Amino acid sequence: xxxKPKSPALGDFEQLVLLGVLRLDPDAYGAAIRQxxxxxxxxxxSINAVYTTLDRLERKGLLRSWVGDPTPxxxxxxxxxxxxxxxxxxxxxxxxxxxASMVDGLERRLEAK
Amino acid sequence: xxxxxxxxxxxxxxxRLGAEWREFVVGxxxxxxxxxxxxxxxxxxxxxxxxxxxxxxxxxPVNRDLPSAQSSPSPxxxxxxxxxxxxxxxxxxxxxxxxxxxAVVAVLALGIGANTAIFSMVNSVLLRPLxxxxxxxxxxxxxxxxxxxxxxxxxxxxxxxxxxxxxxxxRRFERMAIYRxxxxxxxxxxxxxxxxxxxxxxxxxxxxxxxxALGRVFLPEEDSQARRQVVIxxxxxxxxxxxxxxxxxxxxxRLDGEPYTIVGVMPASFSxxxxxxxxRDLWVPLAYTDDERAVxxxxxxxxxxxxxxxVDAAQADAEMRVISTRLEKEFPKENAGxxxxxxxxxELLVGDVRMSLLVLLAAVALVLLIACANVGxxxxxxxxxxxxxxxxxxxxxxxxxxxxxxLLIEALVLGxxxxxxxxxxxxxxxxxxxxxxxxxxxxxxxxxxxxxxLLFVFAASxxxxxxxxxxxxxxxxxxxxxxxxxxxxxxxxxxxxxTRRLLIxxxxxLSLVLLMGAGVMLRSLLxxxxxxxxxxxxxxxxxxxxxxxxxxxxxxxxxxxxxxxLERVRALPGVQAAGAIDDLPFRGGSVQPIVKEGHAELxxxxxxxxxxxxxxxxxxxxxxxxxxxxxxxxxxxxxxMLVSRSAATLLWGDDDPIGRRVTLxxxxxxxxxxxxxIVGDVKQGELSEAAAPTVYEYSRExxxxxxxxxxxTSVPPTSLARPAxxxxxxxxxxxxxxxxxxxxxxxxxxxxxxxxxxxxxxxxAAVALTLASVGIYSVLSYIARGRSRExxxxxxxxxxxxxxxxxxxxxxxxxxxxxxxxxxxxAFGAARVLERLVFGVSALDPMTLAGAAGTLAAVALLAxxxxxxxxxxxxxxxxxxxx
Numbered sequence: 001x002x003x004k005p006k007s008p009a010l011g012d013f014e015q016l017v018l019l020g021v022l023r024l025d026p027d028a029y030g031a032a033i034r035q036x037x038x039x040x041x042x043x044x045x046s047i048n049a050v051y052t053t054l055d056r057l058e059r060k061g062l063l064r065s066w067v068g069d070p071t072p073x074x075x076x077x078x079x080x081x082x083x084x085x086x087x088x089x090x091x092x093x094x095x096x097x098x099x100a101s102m103v104d105g106l107e108r109r110l111e112a113k
Numbered sequence: 114x115x116x117x118x119x120x121x122x123x124x125x126x127x128x129r130l131g132a133e134w135r136e137f138v139v140g141x142x143x144x145x146x147x148x149x150x151x152x153x154x155x156x157x158x159x160x161x162x163x164x165x166x167x168x169x170x171x172x173x174p175v176n177r178d179l180p181s182a183q184s185s186p187s188p189x190x191x192x193x194x195x196x197x198x199x200x201x202x203x204x205x206x207x208x209x210x211x212x213x214x215x216a217v218v219a220v221l222a223l224g225i226g227a228n229t230a231i232f233s234m235v236n237s238v239l240l241r242p243l244x245x246x247x248x249x250x251x252x253x254x255x256x257x258x259x260x261x262x263x264x265x266x267x268x269x270x271x272x273x274x275x276x277x278x279x280x281x282x283x284r285r286f287e288r289m290a291i292y293r294x295x296x297x298x299x300x301x302x303x304x305x306x307x308x309x310x311x312x313x314x315x316x317x318x319x320x321x322x323x324x325x326a327l328g329r330v331f332l333p334e335e336d337s338q339a340r341r342q343v344v345i346x347x348x349x350x351x352x353x354x355x356x357x358x359x360x361x362x363x364x365x366x367r368l369d370g371e372p373y374t375i376v377g378v379m380p381a382s383f384s385x386x387x388x389x390x391x392x393r394d395l396w397v398p399l400a401y402t403d404d405e406r407a408v409x410x411x412x413x414x415x416x417x418x419x420x421x422x423x424v425d426a427a428q429a430d431a432e433m434r435v436i437s438t439r440l441e442k443e444f445p446k447e448n449a450g451x452x453x454x455x456x457x458x459x460e461l462l463v464g465d466v467r468m469s470l471l472v473l474l475a476a477v478a479l480v481l482l483i484a485c486a487n488v489g490x491x492x493x494x495x496x497x498x499x500x501x502x503x504x505x506x507x508x509x510x511x512x513x514x515x516x517x518x519x520l521l522i523e524a525l526v527l528g529x530x531x532x533x534x535x536x537x538x539x540x541x542x543x544x545x546x547x548x549x550x551x552x553x554x555x556x557x558x559x560x561x562x563x564x565x566x567l568l569f570v571f572a573a574s575x576x577x578x579x580x581x582x583x584x585x586x587x588x589x590x591x592x593x594x595x596x597x598x599x600x601x602x603x604x605x606x607x608x609x610x611x612t613r614r615l616l617i618x619x620x621x622x623l624s625l626v627l628l629m630g631a632g633v634m635l636r637s638l639l640x641x642x643x644x645x646x647x648x649x650x651x652x653x654x655x656x657x658x659x660x661x662x663x664x665x666x667x668x669x670x671x672x673x674x675x676x677x678x679l680e681r682v683r684a685l686p687g688v689q690a691a692g693a694i695d696d697l698p699f700r701g702g703s704v705q706p707i708v709k710e711g712h713a714e715l716x717x718x719x720x721x722x723x724x725x726x727x728x729x730x731x732x733x734x735x736x737x738x739x740x741x742x743x744x745x746x747x748x749x750x751x752x753x754m755l756v757s758r759s760a761a762t763l764l765w766g767d768d769d770p771i772g773r774r775v776t777l778x779x780x781x782x783x784x785x786x787x788x789x790x791i792v793g794d795v796k797q798g799e800l801s802e803a804a805a806p807t808v809y810e811y812s813r814e815x816x817x818x819x820x821x822x823x824x825x826t827s828v829p830p831t832s833l834a835r836p837a838x839x840x841x842x843x844x845x846x847x848x849x850x851x852x853x854x855x856x857x858x859x860x861x862x863x864x865x866x867x868x869x870x871x872x873x874x875x876x877x878a879a880v881a882l883t884l885a886s887v888g889i890y891s892v893l894s895y896i897a898r899g900r901s902r903e904x905x906x907x908x909x910x911x912x913x914x915x916x917x918x919x920x921x922x923x924x925x926x927x928x929x930x931x932x933x934x935x936x937x938x939x940a941f942g943a944a945r946v947l948e949r950l951v952f953g954v955s956a957l958d959p960m961t962l963a964g965a966a967g968t969l970a971a972v973a974l975l976a977x978x979x980x981x982x983x984x985x986x987x988x989x990x991x992x993x994x995x996x
Contacts, residue, residue, distance in 0.1 A: 031141035034313035047141055051134060055173055073147055077140030 010095045016041060017053045018092050021063065021082050029068070029079040030054070054082055062088030116154055118146045122165040128845075131175040138168060170201070196522070198806065203523040213495055215529065217488050221531025221581075223880065224484030225573050226538030229562070231477045231873075232569050232658040233543060234550075235470050237560040238463050244382050244559070246322040247419075251427055251458040254279065254289070254416040254433060259718040263704065265802070268454060273401060274409035275440060275448065279416075282436050282591050285429045290317040290416040292399060296819060297368040298661040300847050307659050307849040310344075310368070310395035317396075321383075321417045327351075328362035328377030331398050341400035344373040348381035350394040366395075369661040373397065397953025406466030410717070411446040411779055419460070430455040450718025455848035462555050468871045468949060470554070475946075476630060476877045479623045481573070483881050485580040486616045486623075487888045492524060493585035493612060494895060517586045524582020525575060532574025536562070539570075554869075588612055610899075613892045614928040620885040621932025621969055622939055624874055624878070628965035629940045631878035633956055634871040634949055640953030641864055645863050646698060647804055653856035654830035655697060658841055658848060659819040668816035674844060675820055676748070679729060681840045689830035692732030693820040697856075698795050699863045702726060707808065709764060710774040724797045724807040725777060727817045732809075733792060733822040736856075743771045743790025746811040753811050754786040757794045760806035786810055800863055801952040821852070830855045870950065882972060893925045897980040905989040917985035918978070925977030926970070933966045 010018065020033040034050050037043055055064045068079040084092070103110065126139050142164055150157035207214040242248045255268035257276070263269065273291065280289045292313040299306040320332035326348065335343050344366055346355075355361045363750040365372045379396075417589075420429055496503070503516055511519075540562055543550075550557040658678070665671045675693055682691045696702030706720040714720065730746040732738075733755075746753055754775065761770045774785040794804035826833055838850050904917055944956035954961070 014344055029141070030137055031145045034141070035145070047138055047164055048168040048171060051138060051173040052171070071144075074140035074144045077136045077143070079140065080137040 010091055014053055014057060015095055017050060018088055021084055025083055028083065029081045060086060062091055116150045118143050118161050119158055119630050122162050126165050126168060130172050133175060134173045140792055151308045159510035168417060171307050193380055199519055199522040200526060203526040206523060213491065217491055217527050218534060220484045220487055221528060221577060222534035223600035224481040225532045225535030225570065227477045228481050228573055229535055229539035229566060229570050231474050233539065233562050233566045234554065234560055235474055238556050239467060239470060243459055248459065250420040250431065252418050252420060253454045253458055253461055254418055254453060254455055256412055257454050262720060262722040270412040271414050272409050272774060273406050273414055276414060276416055277406060278440055279436060285421055285424045285432045287419045287421050288316045288320050289416060290314045290320050291414050291416055292317055296659050298849055299368060301367040305847040305849040307851045308394055310397050312397050312399045314399040319772045320417055323379065323383045326380040330377055336398045336400055338400050338402060341375045341398045341449060342371060342400065345377040345379060345396040345844045346375060347379055347394045351378045369663040371663060372840045373720040382407055382879050399663045409444060426455050445716055448507055449716035468553050469866060472950065473870065473873055473947060476627055476874055479627050479876045479882050481577065483623045483884045485577055486620045487884050489583040489584050490613060490616050490888055492582055493588060496520060496585050520586035521582050525578035528574040528578025532570050534819045536570050556603060584612060594923060610896060617889055617892055617928040618932040618935060620888045621929050622936035624881040624885040625933055625936025625965055625969055626939045626943050627878040627881045628968060629962055630947055631874040632961035632965055633951055633954060633958055634874050636954045636958060636961055637951035638864065638867050638871045641800050641867060644800045646800060647793050648698065649736060650856040650860045652826050652830050654824045654826060654833055655821050655856055655859065656837065656853040657821045657851045662818055665818055668814045669723055671818050672815045675729065678841055682824060682837055685833060685836050687826050687833055688824050689827050690731050690825045691822065692735045693729045693822045694732050695727040695817050695820055697821050697859060698797055699859060701798060705777050705779045706775045708778055714778055721763055724805050726809050728809045728811055729758035732823060735825040738795055739793040741791045741793060745790060749813050751812050752784055752786045753789045755790045755792050755809040756788055757792055757807040759794050759804060760808050761791050763806045791877045886972045886976045889925055889973050893977045894980040896924055897921050897984040901984060902993060904984050905993045921981035921984050922977045925973060929970060929973035933969060
């Protein structure tokens with residue numbers, strides 16, 4: 001690969017996860033993101049898929065993470081929270097703009113009846 | 114109260130997930146689980162499991178560079194992970210080739226399913242202990258009759274007086290009980306019914322150690338004439354006659370017109386098949402009178418016993434032999450030549466079928482081996498088609514062992530799926546065949562799939578996977594990289610030919626052994642069916658009528674009933690002749706010593722014995738038994754006797770027996786019976802055995818209260834069943850009729866176990882033949898495709914269709930013939946085992962062997978003709994241009 005793009009294009013599921021993180025900010029963690037995606041897109045994804053993607057996005061430099069305090073409803077386990085890094089915001093913007101410009105003028109045909 | 118998520122799932126997750134993720138993933142799942150479980154705990158659990166499974170299959174990756182990750186993965190992780198990766202890959206590969214996967218799974222499921230079905234029979238019948246407490250200590254004790262008088266008879270029923278002496282003297286038994294069977298007529302609930310009950314002596318239930326489900330077992334004092342009118346029901350009888358009423362204890366039952374009080378109900382698990390299949394429904398006290406106890410020369414009772422702890426059957430047998438030797442000396446008149454033997458209950462029950470079942474298991478294992486060869490062939494073809502993929506893997510650094518592991522795991526996955534489907538097949542076929550099995554094997558009702566069967570299926574699946582996968586995997590491990598990667602490297606169809614030929618040789622050899630076995634069993638069955646039993650079973654209807662002794666006390670009363678019944682039956686249109694006998698042929702019956710007039714009665718050891726049957730006039734004509742000399746019985750004869758040809762020879766040699774007189778000392782030492790004629794020999798026991806010398810007796814007034822009526826008809830015999838039964842019911846409405854059937858079916862019944870083995874072996878052989886022909890066909894198609902270029906050149910150079918046909922057919926027939934040769938050798942080994950199961954034909958019958966070999970050769974020829982024809986028809990130009 002000689003021509004490495006500056007910010008890699010996001011996959012479909014990566015977009016969903018990033019948007020989930022953005023919506024939930026600053027309380028985005030695995031289960032919450034999973035439920036957000038389920039509630040809004042109808043996709044019942046598995047927790048491992050969410051974490052696999054979060055992990056990949058973090059390694060790409062689009063997300064950062066920190067560990068919260070133990071809570072009783074999780075059997076005393078801690079949460080791992082995620083938030084967008086600037087690169088993540090940029091990648092989302094890029095994806096959104098690409099999508100929006102492609103959609104431009106097609107809204108009426110794409111609108112669900 | 115807070116609900117907890119499924120513990121096993123949590124445990125699995127913590128094991129599977131890297132330390133880095135464990136806490137967050139499990140925490141997230143648990144959190145959502147609680148949220149969900151407030152709606153529906155069940156759905157929440159299901160959800161948790163579903164999420165857990167998905168995590169287990171593909172957990173989030175482990176990041177070694179992140180500080181939070183454990184610095185070194187736990188040992189074994191890497192093996193488990195490559196294994197899981199391989200398994201996932203195997204599934205993906207198989208999904209990509211669904212028709213291949215389907216074919217393999219179908220073949221394996223067939224093979225494993227058949228094995229599982231037969232193994233669960235072997236398991237339930239031979240391996241599983243009997244459903245009693247400490248069943249190893251349960252034995253039956255028999256007399257061993259004097260071999261000169263009872264040739265070929267290993268055991269004999271026991272005489273009461275001898276039993277009581279055994280019981281007094283034997284030290285190696287905890288308890289011993291005597292019992293016998295009694296026929297009762299049950300009345301009072303709709304139509305009268307004839308029932309065989311077990312009449313059991315004291316201690317019977319203590320020996321078996323089964324607690325009743327309701328009520329109690331018999332009290333010791335109930336084994337007496339005064340208090341004998343009590344009865345215990347089987348679970349089946351309780352359900353069928355009392356609708357499982359819980360208050361049945363204390364009610365009463367009318368047996369032979371007498372009231373019996375119900376004292377208990379046995380549990381459903383109390384199988385009495387081991388004590389005699391006829392008595393399953395009722396038990397009453399034996400209640401011998403003192404006179405009955407003292408009978409020593411009449412052998413008519415059964416004995417069951419429980420050994421002392423630590424004593425085995427051989428030790429008990431030795432003790433019984435010592436005791437009977439002493440009793441022989443003490444009572445020479447009755448006991449000379451009579452020994453005793455101890456047989457473990459389990460042995461007694463299944464001894465007869467052990468051989469057949471093991472032969473079937475071996476046969477079905479051969480089917481599985483053939484299936485393995487077929488699947489191996491398919492996998493080989495697949496792995497060659499994937500040569501490029503495998504070569505790339507090797508080029509990228511996968512060692513031969515790694516490629517081998519990958520292919521083997523694919524085969525194992527196929528084996529396990531095949532096993533799972535096979536298990537289903539086995540369950541379905543066992544369910545479907547349950548009623549059929551009930552008549553064929555003892556303990557059939559216990560046949561089921563248990564843990565051991567599951568283990569067997571698992572082992573068989575793994576083994577099958579390894580067997581079918583190892584050869585191709587080894588073969589594929591030897592990929593020549595440059596050759597495989599070159600576009601248009603060596604053509605498909607030239608690789609692994611030797612391996613494939615070997616598979617054909619194996620398949621053909623195994624099929625030959627199976628065909629041979631099935632053929633021999635079939636010929637044996639035909640030979641048995643063709644045996645002349647001494648009478649003509651066609652167009653004969655039989656039915657048993659048993660008059661209760663309580664209502665028919667006088668001889669005149671009994672004979673009056675039967676004489677009238679026979680007279681009226683004879684008047685039915687379509688009836689040519691009618692008579693009656695106490696025990697029909699094949700059903701066994703009384704064997705008694707016989708003494709010629711003017712000769713002293715010898716010791717039992719030396720006294721000749723004969724089968725003794727009681728018949729009425731008309732029986733010979735109805736059965737079609739030829740009268741050789743003298744005359745048949747006529748109504749009004751007194752103490753007359755007919756002798757069979759072999760009985761005449763046994764007793765009088767070349768002299769004329771007609772007019773001679775004999776006594777049957779077991780019945781009476783004073784009544785002389787006069788021989789009036791000689792009749793043909795009839796097989797009273799097994800079809801495969803010689804006809805035993807038989808005498809038939811008749812006297813004008815008889816008290817034989819249980820007779821089988823025999824009708825020879827000129828119309829289909831079953832059409833007379835109803836009118837004949839009506840005649841009996843008109844004479845006595847309370848009179849049950851049993852065993853209403855044709856003589857053909859009585860005869861057929863003696864062949865059931867033979868037929869069972871022959872049918873199953875035939876089925877297995879057919880499957881084997883199909884698999885082998887499919888195998889030969891696919892290998893040859895493959896080879897022919899590979900040689901299409903060569904064939905194209907040959908055709909271009911002037912080879913004609915027959916030349917090409919010969920070329921390809923020879924290619925297939927060479928390994929086939931090698932397989933037939935190898936199979937012939939293997940058949941020698943199999944014949945040794947089969948020898949004991951066949952009748953009237955050698956287990957290595959040359960005709961059958963030739964037939965089996967011919968069939969295989971013909972099938973192989975057919976299977977090779979199609980690819981050969983296709984090769985000959987191809988356009989040589991196209992074949993040559995194909996590169």
